[in-house]
Amino acid sequence: MINWFAYLAAMAAIMLWLSWGKPFAISGIFIASGLAVGSLYALGGIGMVVLYRATGVLNFSSGAAGAAGAMIAWQVAKWGAWPPVAWASCILTAVILTVGYGRLVAPLLAWRDTVVKAVATLGFALIILGLVSFLWKDDPRSLVLPTDEIGARFLGLRVTVTRLIAFGACLGITLGIWLFLGRTETGLKMRAVANDRDLSALLGVPILKVETVAWLIAGLLAGFTGLMFANLIRLEPVVLTFMVIPSVAAALTGRLNNTALVLVGGLSMGVIESMLTLSPELKGVRPIAPFVIAALVLLYNQRAARLVFAERG
Amino acid sequence: MNAALFRITPTGWAGLAFAAFAFIVLPSVAGSFWLSVLTSAACFAMAASGVGFMYARLGMVSLTQVGLMGIGGWVALRLNYAFAFPFEVNLVVASIVTMAFGWLLALPALRLRGLYLALVTLMAAGGLEILFATFKFPNGGDGFWGVKLGSLEPFRGPALATTPEAYLRYVVACVTLGFLFIEAHLRLAPGRAWAMIRRSEAAAMAAGVNVTLYKTWAFGIAGLLAGAAGCLLAGSLGLLDSGTFRSPESIMIFALAVVGGARSWLGPIIASVLYRVVPAFLASWGVNTNLAYMIFGAGLLHALITAPNGIAGQIHEAAGMAARKLGWRP
Numbered sequence: 090m091i092n093w094f095a096y097l098a099a100m101a102a103i104m105l106w107l108s109w110g111k112p113f114a115i116s117g118i119f120i121a122s123g124l125a126v127g128s129l130y131a132l133g134g135i136g137m138v139v140l141y142r143a144t145g146v147l148n149f150s151s152g153a154a155g156a157a158g159a160m161i162a163w164q165v166a167k168w169g170a171w172p173p174v175a176w177a178s179c180i181l182t183a184v185i186l187t188v189g190y191g192r193l194v195a196p197l198l199a200w201r202d203t204v205v206k207a208v209a210t211l212g213f214a215l216i217i218l219g220l221v222s223f224l225w226k227d228d229p230r231s232l233v234l235p236t237d238e239i240g241a242r243f244l245g246l247r248v249t250v251t252r253l254i255a256f257g258a259c260l261g262i263t264l265g266i267w268l269f270l271g272r273t274e275t276g277l278k279m280r281a282v283a284n285d286r287d288l289s290a291l292l293g294v295p296i297l298k299v300e301t302v303a304w305l306i307a308g309l310l311a312g313f314t315g316l317m318f319a320n321l322i323r324l325e326p327v328v329l330t331f332m333v334i335p336s337v338a339a340a341l342t343g344r345l346n347n348t349a350l351v352l353v354g355g356l357s358m359g360v361i362e363s364m365l366t367l368s369p370e371l372k373g374v375r376p377i378a379p380f381v382i383a384a385l386v387l388l389y390n391q392r393a394a395r396l397v398f399a400e401r402g
Numbered sequence: 403m404n405a406a407l408f409r410i411t412p413t414g415w416a417g418l419a420f421a422a423f424a425f426i427v428l429p430s431v432a433g434s435f436w437l438s439v440l441t442s443a444a445c446f447a448m449a450a451s452g453v454g455f456m457y458a459r460l461g462m463v464s465l466t467q468v469g470l471m472g473i474g475g476w477v478a479l480r481l482n483y484a485f486a487f488p489f490e491v492n493l494v495v496a497s498i499v500t501m502a503f504g505w506l507l508a509l510p511a512l513r514l515r516g517l518y519l520a521l522v523t524l525m526a527a528g529g530l531e532i533l534f535a536t537f538k539f540p541n542g543g544d545g546f547w548g549v550k551l552g553s554l555e556p557f558r559g560p561a562l563a564t565t566p567e568a569y570l571r572y573v574v575a576c577v578t579l580g581f582l583f584i585e586a587h588l589r590l591a592p593g594r595a596w597a598m599i600r601r602s603e604a605a606a607m608a609a610g611v612n613v614t615l616y617k618t619w620a621f622g623i624a625g626l627l628a629g630a631a632g633c634l635l636a637g638s639l640g641l642l643d644s645g646t647f648r649s650p651e652s653i654m655i656f657a658l659a660v661v662g663g664a665r666s667w668l669g670p671i672i673a674s675v676l677y678r679v680v681p682a683f684l685a686s687w688g689v690n691t692n693l694a695y696m697i698f699g700a701g702l703l704h705a706l707i708t709a710p711n712g713i714a715g716q717i718h719e720a721a722g723m724a725a726r727k728l729g730w731r732p
Binding site: 147194197198201202203204205207208209211212213214215216217218219220222223327330331334335337338341345373374376377379380381383384387388391 | 461463510514516517518520521522524525526528529532533536537649650653654656657660690692693694695696697698699700701702703706707
């Protein structure tokens with residue numbers, strides 16, 4: 090608990106330092122934009138943590154699945170489809186790719202080291218990235234949502250509804266996953282599998298089914314974050330594929346197991362990254378914020394650890 | 403002196419023969435485009451050998467090797483424009499500075515392992531990518547960062563190699579030395595310590611092996627090779643672009659080191675051919691280079707699922723079977 094407060098205090102101090110002497114109207118804009126991007130880091134990280142806990146797979150291909158979804162959504166919208174169909178096609182694509190990998194390829198590596206399983210998802214990410222870049226040539230594109238034009242006033246600031254959706258969805262989904270894991274039978278089984286896969290199998294937990302649910306959640310979140318990243322950052326397959334790296338950073342702040350910490354970590358990374366724009370010296374290196382924060386949190390968490398014998402997978 | 407240190411195995415002979423081929427034949431037959439592709443491939447082979455050896459011998463995944471190459475290249479360019487040292491001095495200093503960075507990166511590795519180690523190196527790669535993109539590589543400007551707009555100052559290459567052909571030979575010689583450096587380590591005390599750590603850290607500790615020291619040492623060697631590779635790449639092009647050292651490239655070089663096979667000299671060669679030569683071939687045939695990504699991805703999955711020793715391992719097995727059939731070996 091002390092660590093939580095220490096982290097929050099440190100983040101608040103950095104934000105205060107960055108916004109010192111600037112009017113709220115200016116720093117507020119960067120906070121709002123940072124919260125939206127940070128929400129997506131957090132959601133990406135949460136998808137990763139849910140899947141990692143249930144299956145032991147750290148999924149580097151979620152960014153690529155989101156990228157494929159976003160490109161399909163762009164294509165469907167270009168064909169003149171009703172916009173919600175385009176958005177649904179993004180999420181559906183990501184779900185099909187993610188669950189497909191989870192059911193067909195992941196079982197072949199079920200008994201390997203976690204690091205081997207994670208590296209294998211990189212292979213899948215490369216396949217998706219290659220295919221998507223092959224199908225859609227390198228042109229400037231953008232994915233516009235109708236909510237980009239609608240603004241809401243909030244504490245005297247104008248915030249686009251897209252950003253509010255990203256932030257609201259992040260809070261809602263985190264709460265939903267917390268309730269799902271804590272209150273439902275499938276959630277209980279998922280926690281059991283996360284805790285000890287072998288014992289859960291002995292107790293009759295249907296491992297395959299539970300894992301499929303985890304892959305499904307991961308796919309849904311990959312699709313949603315892919316769509317929002319494509320709108321808020323850039324619709325470009327390579328960029329979207331490697332947006333997975335800051336999501337990994339967010340997942341690391343939650344030590345790959347605590348979704349609430351991932352939420353706090355992801356949001357604070359987004360806000361600090363955005364607020365670094367206010368600093369004339371540091372604005373050039375602002376995308377470095379998630380990596381520095383994750384590395385520091387990781388080192389802080391490991392400070393008491395000693396080199397001991399390797400644990401099981 | 404340890405007699406086994408200088409014993410040349412059949413695989414070793416094959417490696418030396420390949421090095422001789424690359425030294426004598428390749429530079430004479432390649433045109434200017436292929437000379438530049440092959441030089442760059444040789445540099446990446448050196449970097450891939452570092453990351454592959456860490457994975458094969460210690461099971462440590464480093465996703466920041468190309469970032470470390472960038473550090474080596476940065477130091478080499480910085481020294482080149484700041485002082486009048488010969489290229490070889492820059493090469494040695496760049497390698498040593500990058501080795502120190504490797505050690506710095508190894509500090510968390512002392513406590514982290516497996517997935518967490520891979521992730522911390524990925525964070526480092528992400529950070530380095532942004533630093534390179536922001537501060538750029540020195541090109542003869544003033545100040546610490548040494549960047550200026552407009553025309554570039556000339557880069558002093560090695561006095562021994564003033565033509566592109568000679569430079570490819572120079573790089574091949576350096577890469578061969580790098581491979582021999584790893585091989586020598588594997589045959590001496592560090593190799594025995596790494597083998598024991600790979601099998602069981604508990605057993606290694608119980609046997610009195612300093613696990614921390616040898617893990618750090620491995621990181622240092624990978625850093626040293628990456629630094630040298632970065633410097634050689636800078637020497638080939640005379641300048642470096644931050645786009646070369648992005649974090650996806652570090653991921654790719656690790657993936658290809660696994661696909662190629664991390665356990666022998668052939669693996670990094672295959673990795674660098676896949677990384678640099680195959681896309682160049684595809685481009686020269688007018689095939690979309692994005693197909694290379696798909697081939698790499700499928701190759702990585704295939705290697706992880708069915709061929710733990712990669713393509714090089716399969717070639718070794720095939721060569722071994724052929725040799726037995728011909729009665730060359732019992």
